[in-house]
Amino acid sequence: MNVVSDSLKSGSALADDYINRFAQVQELYGDDFRLEESWRSRAEWLDESEGTRVSRKALTDCLRQYNSRHNDYKEVHNSLDLLAQEGTLSIVGGQQSGLFTGSLLVVYKALTIVLAAKEAEEKLQRPVVPVFWIAGEDHDWDEVNHTYVMTPELQVKKIKMDAAPGPRNSVSRIQVSPEQWKQSIDHLASLLPDSENKPAILELLHQAAEESGNLSDAFAKLLGRLFGELGLILLDSADPALRALEIPVFERIIKHNDELGRTYQETASRITSKGYPLQADVTADGANLFYIYEGNRLLLQKQNGSFTDRKGIVEFSREALLKELEEHPERFSNNVLTRPLMQESLLPVLGSVLGQGEISYWAITKxxxxxxxxxxxxxxxxxxxxLVNGTLRKYMEHFSLSFQDVQHRLDDARQSWLNAQADLHIEPRFEETRSAFEKLYEPLIRELGTIQHGLIPLGEKNRDKILEQISYLERKTKQALEKQHEAALRQWDHIGVSLFPMGKPQERVFNVFYYINRYGFGWILDILGSCRRYMPEHQIVEM
Structure with a gap:
């Protein structure tokens, strides 16, 4: 396995500047992640602020119960033992609980958390544990209920789990029936080619499904299978036991809600004044909290001194909301702007691993x-x-394609190659023919008009029909050429679909089990071994 750096197109200008031109956006963030002094300064601040977070013992007891159910590995319990000790720090990152773990980026985020924790531990010479924050309180079912694999026919196929009709609840609270699990697993099984790894994959998925009543629990079990032996602690933000520990934090959020809201608005204005779009909604009346009412997760806003939702289903005074929090903490959850505050209040967070969209909206929270x-x-x-396998690498070398060619100009390169296969340069010759025809025909139409004006529209209609027929012949010629080079063009398609399926980076589309089916469960550890150190630059992994 060889790993080389190469750039990947950015989805966020602000995140791109954060990674590559930090000085330009420093005022929107904290410390520069590349400076060793930033890490030491952060560790010292965490030591000094130990008393501002929830009890380590209470937190680790809660996390031990959760991980014992879904991520019961000796190495995880060792991490929890360390986390319970004052002075231990953590690297934290999170994601929504996608079907069969969702896309590859989820696995890469967990891998980054593990690698960064190990590197920080060596750098600071003190314990640093990896923690994965499962965003089970999120309620957007359509974002998490599907994943994709590639078929041997080079088709990108979607596997989707439809939810039973019901309230707009947190993903961790939406029940998934055995029939739903079976249908999704059977669909995946039908799309994965037979391999020596396929039986173990299906056995793992069936076992996770049998032991899980919802998507988040299955997500935790699968992530545990992939990273539990590396000591990765899992946390579900919708865990009722965790929510009870969060009461003091929610209380502070409610009491300081107006001040928090002002900081979000002021920072959002600074971001947009620099020409960056906002990656999260910031409204003047937003409370940035959700309240769960009869299974529906309602976003709260402030109106006339009260907390209510957009439709006016619930309404609380500040005092009544605090009382409700004390009696029913399970009815409260964070939005994207208060989740960072909650994470920081629970864990001794040395560093937070974020995707580009998250880096952008975290700027609002500084x-x-x-x-x-x-x-x-x-x-x-x-x-x-x-991930680039040997076959793809061979195809790319044969057609003299770099990764950047595939990313930015594959269609043009494909057409240029195809045109070069014929002695007749199709597009230029047909363009010449069209131009020559129009040059000869236009004066004729005008001359005919001197005989009878009605001949001009007739001539123009005739001209358009002839041009249409020339274009038709051009299309048929290209089809014939494509037919002649069908095998080679399939190789071009293989490159494009494998590296940028649906025009998106591979890591944002394909599911990890598509690759486990081909390479086995060990390839993730192989990447971890090949990388050796954390790197923010995009990397090409030659399998």
Whole structure:
């Protein structure tokens, strides 16, 4: 396995500047993740602020119960033992609980967390544990209920789990029936080619499904299978036991809600004034909290001194909301702007591993941390990979294609190659023919008009029909040429679909089990071994 760096097109201008031109956006963030001094300074601040977070013992007891159910590995319990000790720090990152873990980027985020924790531990000479924050409180079912694999016919196929009709609840609270699990697993099984790894994959998925009543529990079990032996602690943000520990944090968010709201708006204005789009909604009346009512997760806003939802289904005074929190903490959850504050209040976060979209919206939260007596952690860009097997590498070399060619100009390169296969240069010759025809025909139409004006529209209609027939012949010629070079063009398609399926980076589309089916469960550890150190640059992994 060989790993080389190469750039991947960015989905966020702000995140791109954070990674590559930090000085330009420094005022929107905290410390520079590349500087060793940033890590030492952050560790010292965490030591000094130990008392601002929830009890380590209470937190680790809660996490031990959860991980014993879904991620019961000796190495995980060792990590929890360390986390319970004052002075232990953590690297944290999270994601929604996607079907069969979702796309590859979820696995890469977990890999980054593990690698960054190990590197930080060596750098600081003190314990640093990896923690994965499962965003089970999120309620967007359509974002998590599907994943994709590639078929031997080079088709990108979607596997989707339809939810039973019901309230707009958190993903961790949406029940999944055995029939739904079976249908999704059977669909995946029908799309994966037979291999020596396929039986073990299906056995793992069936076992996870049998022991899980919802998508988040299955997600945890699968992530545990992939990273449990590396000591990765899992946390579900919708865990009722965890929610009870969060009462003091929610209380501070409610009491300081107006001040938090002002910081979000002021920072959002600074971001947009620099020409960057906002990656999260910031409204003047937003409370940035959700309240769960009869199974529906309602986003709260402030109106006339009260907390209510957009439709006016619920309404609380500040005092009534605090009382509700004390009696029913399970009814509260964070939005994207308060989740960073909650994470910081629970864990000794040395660094937070984020994707590009997250880096962008975390900028909105920078000045909110001090309102809560907190400080923004070091933000680590998630490591990014594209997997290229030997066959793809051979095809790319044959057609003299670089990764950047595939990323930015594959269609043009494909057409240029195809045109070069024929002695007749199709597009230029047909363009010449069209131009010559129009040059000869236009004067004729005008001359005919001197005989009878009605001949001009007739001539123009005739001209358009002839041009249409020339274009038709051009299309048929290209089809014939493609037919003649069908095998080679399939190789071009193989390159494009494998590396940029649906026009998106591979890591944002394909599921990890598609690759486990081909390479076995060990390839993730192989990447970890090949990387050796954390790198924010995109990397090509030659399998």
């Amino acid at each position: 000045d909110a941390f001090p309102v809560m007596g907190l400080k923004m952690p070091i933000l680590l860009p998630r490591m990014s990979f594209t």
